[in-house]
Amino acid sequence: MYRYDSYDKTLVLERVEEFRDQVARRLTGALTEEQFRPLRLMNGLYLQLHAYMLRVAIPYGTLSSDQMRKLAHISRRYDKGYGHFTTRQNIQYNWPELEDVPDILAELAEVEMHAIQTSGNVIRNVTTDHFAGVARDEVADPRPYAELIRQWSTLHPEFSFLPRKFKIALTGAEQDRAAIRLHDIGLKLKRREDGDIGFEVIAGGGMGRTPMIGPVIRAHLEPEHLLSYLEAILRVYNQHGRRDNKYKARIKILVHELGTDEFTRQVEAEWARIKDGPLTLPEAEFRRIQAMFAPPPYEATDGSDSRFEKSLAGDTAFAAWVDRNVHAHRAPGHAIVTISLKPHGGIPGDASAQQMEIVADLAERFSFGEIRVSHEQNLILPHVKKSDLYAIWWSLLSFGLGTANAGLLTDIIACPGLDYCSLANARSIPLAQKIASRFDDGERLRNIGDLKIKISGCINACGHHHVGHIGILGVEKKGEELYQLMLGGSGAEDASLARITGRGFSEDGIIDAIETVVDTYLNAREEGEDFLHTYRRLGAEPFKRAIYSGETSK
Amino acid sequence: MTLLNLTGIASGIWVEAPDGSPIPEAAQVIISFKRLMAEGKALLQTSLHLGLQLEPHNALEEVAQYIDALSLIVIEFPVFTDGRGYSQARRLREEFGYKGELRAAGDILPDQARFMERCGFDSLVLAAGVDAETVRAALQHYSFVYQPAADGLVTIPEQRHGTPDRLKVS
Numbered sequence: 048m049y050r051y052d053s054y055d056k057t058l059v060l061e062r063v064e065e066f067r068d069q070v071a072r073r074l075t076g077a078l079t080e081e082q083f084r085p086l087r088l089m090n091g092l093y094l095q096l097h098a099y100m101l102r103v104a105i106p107y108g109t110l111s112s113d114q115m116r117k118l119a120h121i122s123r124r125y126d127k128g129y130g131h132f133t134t135r136q137n138i139q140y141n142w143p144e145l146e147d148v149p150d151i152l153a154e155l156a157e158v159e160m161h162a163i164q165t166s167g168n169v170i171r172n173v174t175t176d177h178f179a180g181v182a183r184d185e186v187a188d189p190r191p192y193a194e195l196i197r198q199w200s201t202l203h204p205e206f207s208f209l210p211r212k213f214k215i216a217l218t219g220a221e222q223d224r225a226a227i228r229l230h231d232i233g234l235k236l237k238r239r240e241d242g243d244i245g246f247e248v249i250a251g252g253g254m255g256r257t258p259m260i261g262p263v264i265r266a267h268l269e270p271e272h273l274l275s276y277l278e279a280i281l282r283v284y285n286q287h288g289r290r291d292n293k294y295k296a297r298i299k300i301l302v303h304e305l306g307t308d309e310f311t312r313q314v315e316a317e318w319a320r321i322k323d324g325p326l327t328l329p330e331a332e333f334r335r336i337q338a339m340f341a342p343p344p345y346e347a348t349d350g351s352d353s354r355f356e357k358s359l360a361g362d363t364a365f366a367a368w369v370d371r372n373v374h375a376h377r378a379p380g381h382a383i384v385t386i387s388l389k390p391h392g393g394i395p396g397d398a399s400a401q402q403m404e405i406v407a408d409l410a411e412r413f414s415f416g417e418i419r420v421s422h423e424q425n426l427i428l429p430h431v432k433k434s435d436l437y438a439i440w441w442s443l444l445s446f447g448l449g450t451a452n453a454g455l456l457t458d459i460i461a462c463p464g465l466d467y468c469s470l471a472n473a474r475s476i477p478l479a480q481k482i483a484s485r486f487d488d489g490e491r492l493r494n495i496g497d498l499k500i501k502i503s504g505c506i507n508a509c510g511h512h513h514v515g516h517i518g519i520l521g522v523e524k525k526g527e528e529l530y531q532l533m534l535g536g537s538g539a540e541d542a543s544l545a546r547i548t549g550r551g552f553s554e555d556g557i558i559d560a561i562e563t564v565v566d567t568y569l570n571a572r573e574e575g576e577d578f579l580h581t582y583r584r585l586g587a588e589p590f591k592r593a594i595y596s597g598e599t600s601k
Numbered sequence: 602m603t604l605l606n607l608t609g610i611a612s613g614i615w616v617e618a619p620d621g622s623p624i625p626e627a628a629q630v631i632i633s634f635k636r637l638m639a640e641g642k643a644l645l646q647t648s649l650h651l652g653l654q655l656e657p658h659n660a661l662e663e664v665a666q667y668i669d670a671l672s673l674i675v676i677e678f679p680v681f682t683d684g685r686g687y688s689q690a691r692r693l694r695e696e697f698g699y700k701g702e703l704r705a706a707g708d709i710l711p712d713q714a715r716f717m718e719r720c721g722f723d724s725l726v727l728a729a730g731v732d733a734e735t736v737r738a739a740l741q742h743y744s745f746v747y748q749p750a751a752d753g754l755v756t757i758p759e760q761r762h763g764t765p766d767r768l769k770v771s
Contacts, residue, residue: 054745054757065712065742085681086712168682198747198758204719205691205750208684285688320696325749325756325767332758 048109048417049194049339051159058201059156062163066090067149074146089207091165092148096469101140101148102165103155107175107193107217108136108420112407115418117158119403125151130403132388132396134460134511135214136174136420137165141467163201168209170200170281176218176225177421180340181383181429183375187236187244189217191337192273195328199274206281210288211296213281214253226422226538228252228260229514231298232280237267245269250280251302251310252542254508259299260542264311271328272318278326279318283310343415343430348380358437367489368440368451382436384414384428385421386443387450387458391483394476395461396424405446413439423460423499425453456498456565457483460511464504464521465528471504473521473528478502478554485558495565497577501536514538516579517561518545530557534564534590535582548591560594567593603727605714605736611724612702615652615673624649631675634659637667645670657685661692668697676722678707687720694721694751711735715743721751 051059066086073083087093091102103118110118118138122130125147126140133139143151155161165172173196180188196215200206206213216225219236227233233249245267252261268276280298287305289295302310359366374383386406389395398406406426410418413435419427431439443449452458459482462468464475479502486492501515505522512518518533529551536545552560565578567590572581582590604611615629620636624644631652632644644651645667652673653664664671674693676686686705693699705717706726714725714736727733747757755768 052761054760057744058747058757061743065739069712082710085710168684201747202716202743203748204716204746205687206684207716208682208687208713210684282688282692286685290683290685325759329758329762331762335761 059161063152088167091162098142101143103138103162104165104172106197110418112411112416114158115407119400123400129399134422170213174216177419177427182220184221185219186238187219189219190340210290223540228542251299253299254513256506258513258544262307275322275326279314283313345378350379352433355433371451372453382431384431385453386426386448388425389458390450391487454497455492459500461502462510472523473504475502475504513544563593603733605725607718608723672701675704681708681710690720691751711739719750719752
C-alpha cells in the first residue's frame, strides 16, 4: 500500500487547518452559507435532507486495518455508529455536526486520509479494480498509476473549477470491474502485440440523465505520457465543456457534440505541445510508488490444501459462500474474499463500527492488513490463504457479514435515495430491502445465478440503474413514488445501457415485475446461460409481454 | 476595488477604452478583444501601451500575433465557478510565451488566489467586500505543490528525487 511521506502529510495537515479556519469563519457568521458552500464542497461536506454528510476519500478503494479502525472510531464518536460505503469506493457519514468536521479531518489525517475533492466540480477520487494487484487476468497493476493521478490531481490549480465533476477509473485487467466505459475518463492497461504495455484511453462515458458509453480515443498511450495526456484532455474540457446548462456540462456532452474524431484531434494537438514537458513520468518517482505496491510475502504453497478441501466437502453453507464470495488469486494457495455488505434486509453498503473493526482485525490476521472497497459496495480481503477461509467465514457469519450473495440478485447497488438525499424522487433503500426479502432463499438465488440489480432514486443515477442487468429508476408522478423497470445494462467490458420496459410500477408492483422477469429468464435460458446473455439473445419482447400482458392490476 | 499585487510587476493605472469611443493618447489603455481584432494592426503603429481585456470565450489563437505588443492582459472571471480563465492564463504563459502582466478580475474568492498565482497571474482585482488580508493569508496556506504549472515551482515528485533537469543551471 502507498504510505505518505512528509510532503503528503504536510499537505493534508495544511488542508485540515485551512478548513478549520473556514468552518470557524462560518460559525461566527463571517461567511454566509452561500459563501461557505463552495469551500465545504471542496472538502466533501454536503448539506443533505436532514443533516450534513461528509464523504471521505478512499483513494482507489484501498484501506489498511488501521485506517478502517479509524473510520469505525469516527462513526462512533462523531456519527451514529455506522458508515456507508459508496459506488465510488468512498465512505460517507450521514450525521456529523459542522463544528466537529475539522476534528474528523484531523483524525483522518493521522491515518493518511482526507476528504479532498470528494465533491465539487473537480477531479474526484480516482477509482480502480478492487482486485488490482491480485487478479489473475491482470496485465499490469493499475494502483501505482492511480496514486500518480491522485497526486497530480490534488489541488490542481487549473482544474479546480471545471464545468462539472470529473471521474477517472483505471483497470489493468481483462474483465472490467471498474466500469471504465462509464467514466469521464477510463484507462485500461493492455499489452500490445509487440509486448509493450500501454493505456487504452476512453473519454466521455457517464451515467446521469444522459447515459453514454465512452469511445476509445487512443488505443495505446505509453505510460510515461499518462499525466500529460490527462492534462491535455482536461484542458480541452475546461475550455470548451458547456457551462450554460448544468445538465449538459459533463465531458460526455462535449465529446458527443464535437464528435469523437474532432474531440480527439483537439486533445492530440494539445498533447503534442506538452507531451515531453515536466509531466513526463519521472522514472525514479514511479519506482518509489511502485515499490509500495509490491506483492506481500505470500507463504509458498503448491496450491493444494487438504484442510480447505475438507471444510468445503463437509459444510454446504461454507461451500455456497466460497462459490460466490471467494475468487481466484494469482498466488497459489491464496484467494480473494468478498465480504458482502448486502445482508438480506440490511442497507446496501452500510457497515456498523463493530463490523468495520471486525473486518480490520480479520485483515490484520489474514490479509496482510489490507482491505479494499468495491464499487459494488462490498469489502474485499485481497490476500487470504485458502486454509484460513473457513475461520474467516465463521467470524464473518457471527457479525452479519457472511451473506453468500456476491454477484447474485440480492447483491444490489442502491443510492441513498429519499431517506437521505435532497435530490431523490423516490426511496431506494427500502426497495432494496424488500427485493432481498422476496428473494430470501439461497438455493433460489444460486439457481438464478449472476444478476445485477441497481437502483437509483432519481435521474442522476448514483445507483447506476443504466448499467444494471435489471435497473430500477425511482421517479415522482403526481406526488407518488413510482419505479421504472429497465433491462439489459452492463457496466463491464461488454458495456451496454439498460432499456426501459414501459410504464412504471408502485413499490409492490416493481417487485412483482422483477419476479416475472426472473421467471421468464429461468424458463427461457439455455444451459449455463446467465440472465444478461438470455436477455441479449431474446431481446426485450418476451420480458415485456410477461410483465405487461395478463396483468389486470398494478 | 483593490489591486492585489502577487509578483511585484503590477503596473498601476490603466484606462479602459470602451468599444466605439476614441482611444486616449499617450496612456496605458485597455481595449476589448473585439477592438483588438478590428483595430489591432493600426494600434500597433502607435506608441501606446496596450492592455487587453479577455472574456472566457475569446480564442487565444487570434491574440497570438499581438502577444509581444501587449503589456497587460486582464482575464475576466464572470462568476467564480467559471474556471476557463485558469486555462487561458496557463496557455498565454506556456503556449504563447506571454511575458507581460497577467491580471485576474471579476468574481474571485480568497481561496482561489493561490490557484491563480500558480496559473501565472501577477495581480488580482478584488471586488468590494473581498478582504485583501484574507486573500494574502490564503496565498500562504500551502508549503508544497504536486503538479507543475505556470509558476515553475519545484513539485513534490521532483523534490523527492533532487533537483530536476529542467531546473539545473548548466
